[in-house]
Amino acid sequence: MKRVVVILFILFITIESCETHSNRIEINNTVESDKKIETYIVPYKNNVDAQMDDVLSYSPVDYDKKNGVLNTAIGNMMADVTLKLSNPIYNTRTGNNIDFVLLNHGGIRSIMSKGDITLRSAYNLMPFENSVVVCQLKGSDLKELIDYLVIHKKAHPISGINIVLDKNYNLLDAVINGEKIDQERIYHVATSDYLLKGGDQMNFFKKSKKNISLDYKIRNILIDYFKAVDTVSFKIDNRFIIKD
Amino acid sequence: MKRREFIKNSLYSSLILSGGTLNFNSCSDPTKKKITILHTNDVHSHIEPFNNTHSKFPNMGGVARRSTIIENIRTNNPNTLLLDAGDIFQGTPYFNYYGGEIEFKLMSMLNYDAATIGNHDFDNGIDGLYSQLPNAKFDFISSNYDFKNTIMDTHAKKYMIFNKSDIKIGVFGLGIELQGLVTQNLYKETKYLDPVEVTQEMTKTLKEHEKCDLIICLSHLGHNYKDNPNKICDVSLAKSTKDIDLIIGGHTHTFLNKPEIITNINGEKVIINQVGCFGLYLGKIDFYFDSMKNKTSNAYAIEV
Numbered sequence: 001m002k003r004v005v006v007i008l009f010i011l012f013i014t015i016e017s018c019e020t021h022s023n024r025i026e027i028n029n030t031v032e033s034d035k036k037i038e039t040y041i042v043p044y045k046n047n048v049d050a051q052m053d054d055v056l057s058y059s060p061v062d063y064d065k066k067n068g069v070l071n072t073a074i075g076n077m078m079a080d081v082t083l084k085l086s087n088p089i090y091n092t093r094t095g096n097n098i099d100f101v102l103l104n105h106g107g108i109r110s111i112m113s114k115g116d117i118t119l120r121s122a123y124n125l126m127p128f129e130n131s132v133v134v135c136q137l138k139g140s141d142l143k144e145l146i147d148y149l150v151i152h153k154k155a156h157p158i159s160g161i162n163i164v165l166d167k168n169y170n171l172l173d174a175v176i177n178g179e180k181i182d183q184e185r186i187y188h189v190a191t192s193d194y195l196l197k198g199g200d201q202m203n204f205f206k207k208s209k210k211n212i213s214l215d216y217k218i219r220n221i222l223i224d225y226f227k228a229v230d231t232v233s234f235k236i237d238n239r240f241i242i243k244d
Numbered sequence: 245m246k247r248r249e250f251i252k253n254s255l256y257s258s259l260i261l262s263g264g265t266l267n268f269n270s271c272s273d274p275t276k277k278k279i280t281i282l283h284t285n286d287v288h289s290h291i292e293p294f295n296n297t298h299s300k301f302p303n304m305g306g307v308a309r310r311s312t313i314i315e316n317i318r319t320n321n322p323n324t325l326l327l328d329a330g331d332i333f334q335g336t337p338y339f340n341y342y343g344g345e346i347e348f349k350l351m352s353m354l355n356y357d358a359a360t361i362g363n364h365d366f367d368n369g370i371d372g373l374y375s376q377l378p379n380a381k382f383d384f385i386s387s388n389y390d391f392k393n394t395i396m397d398t399h400a401k402k403y404m405i406f407n408k409s410d411i412k413i414g415v416f417g418l419g420i421e422l423q424g425l426v427t428q429n430l431y432k433e434t435k436y437l438d439p440v441e442v443t444q445e446m447t448k449t450l451k452e453h454e455k456c457d458l459i460i461c462l463s464h465l466g467h468n469y470k471d472n473p474n475k476i477c478d479v480s481l482a483k484s485t486k487d488i489d490l491i492i493g494g495h496t497h498t499f500l501n502k503p504e505i506i507t508n509i510n511g512e513k514v515i516i517n518q519v520g521c522f523g524l525y526l527g528k529i530d531f532y533f534d535s536m537k538n539k540t541s542n543a544y545a546i547e548v
Binding site for chain 2 (some may be wrong): 024025027028029031033034035036037038040041045047048051053070089096123129145149213215220
């Protein structure tokens with residue numbers, strides 16, 4: 001009778017030593033590169049590196065997430081562009097529209113300098129592989145989301161929602177697309193899969209009734225937007241402000 | 245049967261007692277045939293290593309390094325299979341610019357034997373996948389995507405059989421449901437067939453008709469959906485079927501420190517392994533075949 005004996009190996013690469021073996025070999029800088037493969041990659045790498053400098057659009061000013069208190073021009077760009085490019089996809093798939101967008105300030109990974117916007121700019125701005133997910137939150141569950149923004153006092157990128165605070169950072173008003181929040185309604189909120197999974201402690205997303213992944217990376221949203229416009233133009237506005 | 249149970253149990257206890265490190269005297273036995281299965285999943289166009297300032301995976305990965313490791317293993321054991329569980333595409337500008345050309349060419353240089361198809365492999369549409377096939381010297385295996393009404397028709401195998409030192413290894417492949425995950429205009433008329441039903445058909449073919457000694461499922465279903473227990477995954481597939489020896493998983497980017505062992509409907513053990521993503525790790529599982537007479541107790545045995 002033929003039998004199979006399966007031996008699961010545990011440790012590092014000492015392949016033929018019988019004492020310790022591995023089932024998961026870490027590929028790190030202790031492993032020498034295969035020169036044949038490395039050489040083969042070079043022309044592709046050079047070409048990609050060159051293309052990363054392809055100009056997609058133009059930035060008339062320096063954009064920096066540090067410029068602004070509760071909203072920043074670069075954050076407004078991220079949120080507005082996410083809404084603009086995600087909504088047609090979401091609408092086609094579900095028949096609904098995205099009500100508003102919430103991303104995170106920490107997700108803006110670089111400045112965007114005045115001058116040409118290249119593909120590399122998009123990769124620097126958004127190096128992560130995060131994609132857009134649309135959550136369905138009940139109006140009554142939005143309190144927790146708004147409280148989060150009020151408590152953190154941070155310029156998390158938002159679009160479609162307006163929040164007004166008083167001088168003591170107390171909430172005065174929060175409206176979605178100009179309308180009061182209906183406690184019973186289901187709101188369609190676009191965010192990133194990172195935040196959905198509780199990133200930046202945005203735990204309120206756990207109350208979502210349904211999550212629909214658009215399988216559209218935020219970086220690709222930026223790239224697609226940059227390709228479509230000659231010059232970007234975003235400003236700090238009144239979407240999240242302190243009223244004197 | 246009792247002896248087999250004893251052998252299995254002693255393996256598990258030794259796994260637990262030794263904290264995952266096993267000592268073998270069996271592997272020096274020259275009468276045993278050793279089959280090495282190497283695997284990757286969700287490499288996502290990661291060609292170069294992450295740089296040393298990367299916050300999560302500094303200095304890790306890289307195809308050129310993977311090549312060195314694979315060549316060393318093959319030199320030691322020519323009876324080696326190299327498999328990929330899908331999502332070869334998408335994740336670095338290499339994919340944006342070459343559409344998968346360099347990924348397939350490098351996998352060919354590394355002598356991959358086969359790969360299954362992940363959802364991101366449709367990112368340039370089914371036509372984009374098809375157009376890169378001439379760059380792949382390895383085969384694609386998909387048992388539950390019916391490509392009949394698509395350009396991929398006849399370009400993916402339902403299963404493959406590899407012979408290594410007279411050991412017959414049957415490999416079949418499972419893809420995830422594309423609806424809701426990939427836009428339909430990308431996958432077009434690709435039909436998703438039920439993974440459990442397809443597995444029953446495949447294991448019947450590979451076990452009963454082809455008399456394979458080892459059956460491997462290359463899966464892009466995902467490891468385990470705890471929030472959605474009704475969604476088919478590697479764990480539920482292993483539990484609800486029979487005759488699979490090894491499931492090589494993907495899709496969920498699950499970093500398993502060691503393979504997971506699941507009991508199937510016949511009470512037999514199924515090994516599930518998945519090595520995260522981005523080519524950071526290479527999975528390696530060695531199967532030893534012998535006549536059972538001189539088996540050491542530190543081994544996990546499956547009757548075939």
